[in-house]
Amino acid sequence: MSEYKPPQQSNASDENNFVADYFALEWPRDAEGYFHRQAARIVAVNERQEALLVRGHDFSDSTHWWWFTVGGGVEPGEAPHEAAVREFFEETGHRLEAKVLTGPVLRRHATFDFHQLTCKQDEDFFFVRISSALQFSRAFETEVEKQVIDELKWWDLTELEGAIACGTVVYPLNFVPLVRGWLRGWNGETIEISEGTVLPKR
Numbered sequence: 001m002s003e004y005k006p007p008q009q010s011n012a013s014d015e016n017n018f019v020a021d022y023f024a025l026e027w028p029r030d031a032e033g034y035f036h037r038q039a040a041r042i043v044a045v046n047e048r049q050e051a052l053l054v055r056g057h058d059f060s061d062s063t064h065w066w067w068f069t070v071g072g073g074v075e076p077g078e079a080p081h082e083a084a085v086r087e088f089f090e091e092t093g094h095r096l097e098a099k100v101l102t103g104p105v106l107r108r109h110a111t112f113d114f115h116q117l118t119c120k121q122d123e124d125f126f127f128v129r130i131s132s133a134l135q136f137s138r139a140f141e142t143e144v145e146k147q148v149i150d151e152l153k154w155w156d157l158t159e160l161e162g163a164i165a166c167g168t169v170v171y172p173l174n175f176v177p178l179v180r181g182w183l184r185g186w187n188g189e190t191i192e193i194s195e196g197t198v199l200p201k202r
Helices: 012-026 080-092 143-148 157-165 175-184
Strands: 035-045 050-057 065-068 070-073 102-114 117-129 149-156 191-195
Touching: 035 080, 035 175, 050 157, 065 149, 070 080, 080 117, 080 149, 102 175, 143 149, 149 157, 157 175
Parallel strands: 035 117, 102 191
Antiparallel strands: 035 050, 035 070, 050 065, 050 149, 102 117
C-alpha cells in the first residue's frame, strides 16, 4: 500500500477525506465505473504446515472482519512479485527475496464491498515456505494498514477448516484445499478463480 499521513486532528471530516484520498490513489475507476486495482499476495507456510493469515476489517465497520493473505496493491512500475515482497515486508517486518517465491500459483478476480463501495481486485498469489521462528513486526505498516489490520496469525489448516465451518470468513474462499495442494507441490499451473458478486448500480 502507498504511504499516507493521517490528519493531525482526527474528526469525521478528516477521516472521510483520508479514506477518499486512499481510494483516489490506489483504486482508480475502471471503464464500468468500479474502483479497480491490481494486487499481489503471498501464501506463506511454515515447517508445521501452518498458513500465515492477516485479520482485517472494513474502514466503515470494524465489526465486518475477515482473514486473508499478506499482500496489497501493485504500485506503478512494480511487477507483481516485487509488490508481493514489499507488502510482505510492510505487514510482517520480514523482507523476502523474490527468488524464493513460487508462482503465481493463483490469479483471483474478486468483487467485494469495502467502505460501502463495490470494488474489484485482480490478485496474483505467490507461495513461499518460511520458518515459524521468524519474529514479525508491524513497525513498517503504512497508515492505511495500521487502520485496517488487526492481527497476524499462523493457522493450523485443520483448525482453520473447522473455524470456516463455524462461520469464520477467509479469502480466497477455497483457501485450505488450495494450500494443501501447493504443499504437495506446484505443477506450474496458475489457477484462475473469480469470487464475489457485482451489485447493480443504484
